[in-house]
Amino acid sequence: MxxxxxxxxxxxxxxxxxxxxxxxxxxxxxxxxxxAGSYLFMLDSSWRSSGEFHTVLEVIAMLLAFIVxxxxxxxxxxxxxxxxxxxxxxxxxxxxxxCYHAIVTSSYFQEFLPSGIEALIPWSWVASRLFLSVMLCLxxxxxxxxxxxxxxxxxxxxxxxxxxALLTLGCFAFFAFVPLPPAYYPELPFHRPEEFVPAFFFLxxxxxxxxxxxxRTNNFEHWLILSLMVDFICQAVYMAFSGTLFDIEFDVxxxxxxxxxxxxxxxxxxxxxxxxxSIHQEMRxxxxxxxxxxxxxxxxxxxxxxxxxxxxxxxxxGTIEEANASTETIFERPLNTLNGLHISALLPDGLExxxxxxxxxxxxxxxxxxxxxxxSSFPVSLSIASMNLGRHTKYSIQVRDISxxxxxxxxxxxxxxxxxxxxxELEKFAYIASHDLQEPLRKVTAFAxxxxxxxxxxxxxxxxxYLQRMVSATARMQILISDLLSFSRLSTTxxxxxxxDLNKIVSGVIDDLEVRINQSKASVHKPELxxxxxxxxxxxxxxxxxxxxxxxxxxxxTPPIISINCxxxxxxxxxxxxxxxxxxxxxxxxxxxxxxEYREKIFEIFQRLHNRSEYEGTGMGLAIVRKIIDRHGGRxxxxxxxxxxxxxxxxxxxxx
Amino acid sequence: xxxQLVRIHIADDDPDDRLLIxxxxxEINFENHVSFSVDGQDLLDYLLRQxxxxxxxxxxxxIILLDLNMPRKDGRxxxxxxxxxxxxRQIPVIILTTSxxxxxxxxxxxxxxxxxxxxxxxxENMVEAISKVTDYWFKIVKLPRKP
Numbered sequence: 001m002x003x004x005x006x007x008x009x010x011x012x013x014x015x016x017x018x019x020x021x022x023x024x025x026x027x028x029x030x031x032x033x034x035x036a037g038s039y040l041f042m043l044d045s046s047w048r049s050s051g052e053f054h055t056v057l058e059v060i061a062m063l064l065a066f067i068v069x070x071x072x073x074x075x076x077x078x079x080x081x082x083x084x085x086x087x088x089x090x091x092x093x094x095x096x097x098x099c100y101h102a103i104v105t106s107s108y109f110q111e112f113l114p115s116g117i118e119a120l121i122p123w124s125w126v127a128s129r130l131f132l133s134v135m136l137c138l139x140x141x142x143x144x145x146x147x148x149x150x151x152x153x154x155x156x157x158x159x160x161x162x163x164x165a166l167l168t169l170g171c172f173a174f175f176a177f178v179p180l181p182p183a184y185y186p187e188l189p190f191h192r193p194e195e196f197v198p199a200f201f202f203l204x205x206x207x208x209x210x211x212x213x214x215x216r217t218n219n220f221e222h223w224l225i226l227s228l229m230v231d232f233i234c235q236a237v238y239m240a241f242s243g244t245l246f247d248i249e250f251d252v253x254x255x256x257x258x259x260x261x262x263x264x265x266x267x268x269x270x271x272x273x274x275x276x277x278s279i280h281q282e283m284r285x286x287x288x289x290x291x292x293x294x295x296x297x298x299x300x301x302x303x304x305x306x307x308x309x310x311x312x313x314x315x316x317x318g319t320i321e322e323a324n325a326s327t328e329t330i331f332e333r334p335l336n337t338l339n340g341l342h343i344s345a346l347l348p349d350g351l352e353x354x355x356x357x358x359x360x361x362x363x364x365x366x367x368x369x370x371x372x373x374x375x376s377s378f379p380v381s382l383s384i385a386s387m388n389l390g391r392h393t394k395y396s397i398q399v400r401d402i403s404x405x406x407x408x409x410x411x412x413x414x415x416x417x418x419x420x421x422x423x424x425e426l427e428k429f430a431y432i433a434s435h436d437l438q439e440p441l442r443k444v445t446a447f448a449x450x451x452x453x454x455x456x457x458x459x460x461x462x463x464x465x466y467l468q469r470m471v472s473a474t475a476r477m478q479i480l481i482s483d484l485l486s487f488s489r490l491s492t493t494x495x496x497x498x499x500x501d502l503n504k505i506v507s508g509v510i511d512d513l514e515v516r517i518n519q520s521k522a523s524v525h526k527p528e529l530x531x532x533x534x535x536x537x538x539x540x541x542x543x544x545x546x547x548x549x550x551x552x553x554x555x556x557x558t559p560p561i562i563s564i565n566c567x568x569x570x571x572x573x574x575x576x577x578x579x580x581x582x583x584x585x586x587x588x589x590x591x592x593x594x595x596x597e598y599r600e601k602i603f604e605i606f607q608r609l610h611n612r613s614e615y616e617g618t619g620m621g622l623a624i625v626r627k628i629i630d631r632h633g634g635r636x637x638x639x640x641x642x643x644x645x646x647x648x649x650x651x652x653x654x655x656x
Numbered sequence: 657x658x659x660q661l662v663r664i665h666i667a668d669d670d671p672d673d674r675l676l677i678x679x680x681x682x683e684i685n686f687e688n689h690v691s692f693s694v695d696g697q698d699l700l701d702y703l704l705r706q707x708x709x710x711x712x713x714x715x716x717x718x719i720i721l722l723d724l725n726m727p728r729k730d731g732r733x734x735x736x737x738x739x740x741x742x743x744x745r746q747i748p749v750i751i752l753t754t755s756x757x758x759x760x761x762x763x764x765x766x767x768x769x770x771x772x773x774x775x776x777x778x779x780e781n782m783v784e785a786i787s788k789v790t791d792y793w794f795k796i797v798k799l800p801r802k803p
Contacts, residue, residue, distance in 0.1 A: 438777070439754055443672045446779035450679060478777055 021216035032229055035256070036237045039249075047248040051105070054121070054246060057254040058102035064261035065095030071268045078275075082146045083224070085160060086139025087264065090132050093164040097128035100172055120175065121245055122183030126194050127171045129235060129257075133201030135164075136228065140208035147212065190240040199235035202228050219274070223267025230260040310399035315392065316358075318343040318351040330380075330401050332372055343397070346370055347380070354395045357384035370399065378403045430488035434481050441481065445474045476618075483620035487605065490538070490627045495575075497632075499655030500536045502529035502585075506564065509543045516551050522560040529566055530583055531655040533574070534632055539652075542628045543587075545621040546648060550589035552615060555643070561590045574653045575633035581654045582634075590645040599638055662794050665702070665717035667693040667734065668752075669726040676779065677721070677752075680786040688794075691717065696729025700737060703744055715802055716747060719793050722769075724753040724760060732767065739768035746800050748793060 072088030075081075101124040142156075184191050206228040215221040234256035242249035304311055310327035314320050323338045331338075331346050343350035347370050356366075370380040383398040448471045456464060503526075510517070510524055517524065524547070532539065547562060554560040565586040572582050594602065594609055601607050603626045608619040629636045632652055640646035664686075668674050674692055681690060691714075693699035701707035703716065720738070724731035731751065739745045748770040753760070756774045764772050773789070776782045793799070 435754075442754075442775070442777050443676075445777065446676050446782065447672075449779040450676075 017216055024215060024222055028225065028229060031226060032233065035230065036233050039237050039241075039252075042248045042252065045248040047251065048244075049246045049251050051246070053251070054254065055102055055106050057251070057258065058098055058105070061254070061258050061261060062095050062098040062102055064258060064265060065091045065098050068261055068265050068268060069093075069095050071265070071272070075268065075271060075275075081143075083139045083143040083221070085157065086135050086142065087224070087268075089160045089164045090135030090139065091261075091264070093135065093168045094128050094132040096168045097124070097131055097171055100175070101125060101128055104175060118245060119180040119183050122192060122194075123180045124171075124175055125239070126183075126198065127175070129195075129198035129231075130201070131167060131171070133198040133205065133231065133235075136205040137201045137208070140205040140212070144208060144212050147214075184243070186243065191243045192240050195235045195240040199232055199240065202232040202235060206232055219270045220267045223263050223270065227260045227263035227267070230256050230263060234260065307398075308400075312338075312343070312346070312397045312399065314343050314350075314354065314395050314397060316354075316394070318354065320346075321394070327399065330399060331370070347382070347397075347399075350397070353382060354384055354386075354397065357395065358386050358393065367402065370401075379406050427488055427491050431485065434485040434488060437481050438478070438485075441474060441478055445471070445478065448474060480618045480620070483618050483624065486541070487620060487624050487627060490624065490631060495535055495631050497533050497535055497653075499531050499533055500539070502532050502539070505536060505540050506543055509540060509547055512544065513547055513551060516548075520551055520554060520560055522551055522554070522562065525561075525563040527564065527566060529564070529585075530568075532583075533580065533653045533655045538628045538631070542625050542650075545625050546587045549621055550587065550591060550646075552617070553589075553591040553646075555590065555592055558590065563588045568654070569651070572653075580656060582651055583654050585650045585652060586647055587650070588645065588647040593640040593642045593644050593646050595642050596640065599640070602638070603636075661688045662719075663689040663691065663715065663717040664719055664721065664790070665691045665693065665699075666721045666752075667696070667699040667726070667731065668721075668723040669695050670723070673723070673775070676782060677786065680779070680783045681790075683783045684787045684790065686786075686790060689717075695726040696731060696734035698728075699734050700729070703738065704741075716744070718747070718799055718802075720747055720749045721752045721789075722749050724751060724755055724764070732763065735764065735767045735769055748797075748799070750789060750793075 069088050069090075069092030072084045072091060074088075076084040076088050101121070104124060105121045183194065185193060190196070206225060209215065209221055209225050209228065212221070215225050234253045238249045238256060239253035242253065244250070304324045305326075307324060307326055310330045311324040312320055312327055313322040320338050320341050320343060323335055325335070327338065328335045333346075338346075343354070347353065347368060349368055353366060353368065365381060365383050367379060367381050369377045371377045379402050381400045381402045383400075385396050387394045387396060448467060452464075452467055452471065456467075459467060506526055506529060510526075516522075550562045551560055563586075565588070567584050569582050569584050571579050573579050574582075598609055602609065603622050605623040606619045607623075608615075608617060626636055629650060629652070634651040634653065636651075637649045638646060639649075664681075666674065666677055668677070678690065691702070693702050698708075699720075699722070702709050702712070705712050722731045722735060726734075731753065735749060735751075737744075738747070738749060745768070749768070751764045751769045751772045752775060753772075754775050761772050773785060776785055
């Protein structure tokens with residue numbers, strides 16, 4: 001829960017507590033006023049009961065006292081709350097004294113005891129009340145002490161039990177053998193002043209527990225305060241003013257004693273209820289937790305045992321504690337031989353690996369070698385995680401056998417190398433072939449030319465025609481081989497890139513094509529172009545081919561209009577992995593265009609869309625353009641409408 | 657250099673190329689002395705007046721047009737030896753070859769060739785090149801007197 005939510009909740013709780021506290025305080029006052037105030041209605045009463053009534057009340061009180069005592073002591077035994085120790089011992093002792101009080105004051109024992117009933121009854125009452133009030137006072141004292149210094153305070157169990165037993169027995173003996181002074185003093189307004197002594201202790205305990213303040217939240221202490229209040233009223237308001245035995249004050253006091261015991265019992269029973277319900281709740285919670293734990297175990301086992309990789313748990317020394325089924329398969333050792341084995345038997349540098357993993361925050365996935373029982377080794381990839389379990393640190397090592405992967409990698413590298421070699425050879429072959437093909441071609445052209453110049457007169461018209469066709473054919477072949485040579489050189493030459501002003505390149509190309517531009521009355525529009533990161537001669541060839549095409553494939557009777565546009569398209573990574581700005585350049589014309597289905601075909605080597613008589617050309621121009629773009633790491637796209645024109649869009653890297 | 661006839665020597669293993677060069681020289685009405693070698697060894701024998709040419713008493717050529725790719729001893733080797741030789745190294749050597757490979761161009765100049773020409777593809781261009789070469793070396797450039 002967030003901090004704010006926590007504050008809100010505790011604020012809510014404290015509001016609730018305040019309401020409860022307020023209610024309880026009110027209740028205390030009401031109780032006090034009603035019970036104490038009721039005496040005013042009894043002042044003139046001439047009530048008198050009998051000894052038998054008294055004995056009945058005392059028997060009830062005694063039973064209640066024993067019950068309260070027993071429950072309190074049992075509760076103390078389980079919860080060790082010091083207040084309950086004194087409550088328990090106090091009530092037990094009081095129960096014994098009340099029992100004694102009931103017995104010695106009954107008619108049956110009159111003859112055996114030294115003192116008369118008028119002294120015996122009150123004094124044995126006082127003994128019991130004094131004992132209880134002192135015990136509760138001590139309980140209050142120790143309770144406050146325990147609250148202030150919980151670790152230092154130790155409940156004086158032995159002293160309390162022994163003391164209680166001794167005092168109780170002492171009282172028995174005392175009343176049995178010592179003659180007692182009179183208990184009643186009719187001359188005083190309060191006829192039984194001795195009652196104020198226990199009253200004082202009850203009040204002290206009452207005040208003590210009230211100031212301790214736990215009555216606001218703790219139900220037991222709330223009932224304890226009520227019980228003490230009733231005890232105090234019983235002593236100070238009623239019994240102190242009792243004039244004779246069995247008068248109204250006397251009987252009410254006895255009834256109030258039972259009431260106070262009942263209140264105490266209520267507090268204890270409430271505690272028991274709370275304990276039972278929390279036990280029950282805890283049992284439910286424990287059941288749920290156990291079930292979840294079981295499911296978690298099942299899930300964990302399922303996952304771990306179905307893992308293809310091996311999973312080994314080792315302690316910080318490197319001793320194997322657990323391993324999954326796959327570990328057995330990978331290392332070819334039965335699982336039961338693995339527990340207790342040192343990790344170095346399986347992974348020679350295992351200890352080093354876990355120490356490294358232990359020090360780093362990020363999970364490490366190192367590759368290392370593993371060994372089998374027979375000593376042979378194989379490559380593995382590890383994934384190590386450290387588990388901080390309080391006092392110990394354990395490590396989980398995931399082991400993957402990568403021998404197959406490594407073999408495949410090696411294979412791939414070999415194959416790649418073979419491919420590169422083949423490629424290099426092919427390119428060399430293409431280069432040499434086209435170079436060597438030029439030589440005989442050159443001869444044919446030269447001698448055909450000589451023939452035409454020196455022996456044209458000897459040939460008839462048809463002969464001259466044959467000769468001319470031969471010359472044209474060889475000329476075409478020469479261009480073809482020359483283009484093929486350029487194309488193959490594009491693949492073999494090392495690409496040296498440099499920053500170069502595109503404006504210079506394009507202006508140069510336009511100058512080269514000046515004659516053709518003027519002839520076809522073409523207009524070329526070019527904006528301010530950026531500085532490319534390129535191989536200038538290749539880019540020159542690129543634009544030469546594109547612009548040459550734009551001029552060549554013009555619509556009849558429509559002067560070509562070629563426009564070049566350029567825009568920056570942000571940062572991208574180039575062929576060398578360097579992040580740099582790129583640009584998009586469009587070369588647009590209003591020529592004959594072509595059907596969309598040929599969009600890919602036009603870039604293929606030797607592909608032409610028109611036959612030789614319509615437009616000359618070898619079908620290499622655009623293949624070379626694309627190759628140049630490829631080697632610069634860029635791309636080329638084209639869109640065209642048949643009869644309207646074409647637009648070539650190049651993406652090229654810029655200089656910084 | 658008009659009093660004396662100038663001498664141009666061509667070393668090329670290809671008979672067709674030898675023919676075409678002669679035809680080109682014919683086209684430009686070159687009336688000076690032309691001689692040929694068929695490979696590197698033949699060229700050196702001729703220049704050093706050894707082997708088949710031991711009885712030769714003609715003066716040394718004024719310029720040499722040298723093809724690179726020849727059997728027995730190629731143009732590169734011949735060039736190296738010519739440029740090492742005390743008497744021969746003064747003769748301007750013009751490489752006239754089909755190869756336009758950068759490494760050939762570089763190594764030729766490195767070995768001391770005076771210039772490098774790629775054999776033109778068309779005969780017309782060949783004529784133009786021969787015309788320019790002869791004009792340059794015989795009309796513009798001053799050549800050393802021969803011993």
